[in-house]
Amino acid sequence: MTDETMRAVVAPEESAAFEVVEKPVPEPERDEVRVAVEACGVCGGDDAAREGHAYGGGLTYPRVPGHEVVGRVDAVGEDVEEWEAGERVGVGWHGGHCFTCEACRRGDFHSCAHADVMGVQRDGGWAEYTVAPHEAVASVPESFDAVEAAPLLCAGLTTFNALRNSDAQPGDLVAVQGVGGLGHLGIQYAHAAGYETVALSRGTEKKERALALGADHYVDAEAEDPAAKLQELGGASVVLATAPAAPAIESVVGGLGTDGRVVAVGVPEEPVDVHVGALVGTRGAVEGWASGTALDAEETLAFSERRDVTPDVETFDLADAEEAYQRMLDSDVRFRAVLTP
Numbered sequence: 001m002t003d004e005t006m007r008a009v010v011a012p013e014e015s016a017a018f019e020v021v022e023k024p025v026p027e028p029e030r031d032e033v034r035v036a037v038e039a040c041g042v043c044g045g046d047d048a049a050r051e052g053h054a055y056g057g058g059l060t061y062p063r064v065p066g067h068e069v070v071g072r073v074d075a076v077g078e079d080v081e082e083w084e085a086g087e088r089v090g091v092g093w094h095g096g097h098c099f100t101c102e103a104c105r106r107g108d109f110h111s112c113a114h115a116d117v118m119g120v121q122r123d124g125g126w127a128e129y130t131v132a133p134h135e136a137v138a139s140v141p142e143s144f145d146a147v148e149a150a151p152l153l154c155a156g157l158t159t160f161n162a163l164r165n166s167d168a169q170p171g172d173l174v175a176v177q178g179v180g181g182l183g184h185l186g187i188q189y190a191h192a193a194g195y196e197t198v199a200l201s202r203g204t205e206k207k208e209r210a211l212a213l214g215a216d217h218y219v220d221a222e223a224e225d226p227a228a229k230l231q232e233l234g235g236a237s238v239v240l241a242t243a244p245a246a247p248a249i250e251s252v253v254g255g256l257g258t259d260g261r262v263v264a265v266g267v268p269e270e271p272v273d274v275h276v277g278a279l280v281g282t283r284g285a286v287e288g289w290a291s292g293t294a295l296d297a298e299e300t301l302a303f304s305e306r307r308d309v310t311p312d313v314e315t316f317d318l319a320d321a322e323e324a325y326q327r328m329l330d331s332d333v334r335f336r337a338v339l340t341p
Ligand SMILES: [Zn+2]
Pocket: 043, 044, 045, 046, 067, 093, 154, 155
């Protein structure tokens, strides 16, 4: 037991600026692990707590956001057998599952009907300590710097998992739309996976970095029609759409090759207007992908280490969470903001 307090950032209510508060260090329940946080990323998904987009409901205020947590196990509940104090761990978007719903009984834990999201249905990692259910905790190798590992727990995991669960084969044309927090990792994974990799962005500002990260081609979507350019290159097997903007997604549907997929991992607030003719002609689709489980996170970390996939990070103190969040929204971070307590 502890009666200590900690520094934490909270969303005090819907659509209000983040605040730094002192609150009690949370006690782990029987099946939970307490993590002493070393770093936690700032993600577009943190708009859930900020703006009250509760995926699956159950969002109450005040709420501590944050779902790219890296730290050390600090205490475990009495039923936890696989973790012990001192181990290096991380927690991502997926904040636990019920083991008993239909999806869980099929082993599809990520689709659990009662899944919690870190920083939405339960407090996340923008704090000195957080607690998570034992099954949501991933092992993080000691070789990782905490600040560099944190973005891999959501941005990395999501882009890696979306690509490896697609039908794209080595040598296929894979485009990554948006060179930001998710996109700069998506480019690295696409390159490392052996795809002919296209980076799509507006303007030329990010061209050099995108090519250095492994893109074989760079398309300036302001200067040329990205769909026509993708067709010129042979048609895309996958366009990984990381920019949360409907017009951006709409602009690439015509760039798909046969059986191509636009896989959206950035979520626009507005609906996406798709011309079905382009999909009928290619047997194409526009689909979505979110995150993954703790095991997926461990596999993302292992692949990232093996193939040297590293995020570009700017670090902020917990107290500057509001600034970090606003700069993330403005695409003014190169390329991922990480808070350190
Ligand atoms: Zn995220």
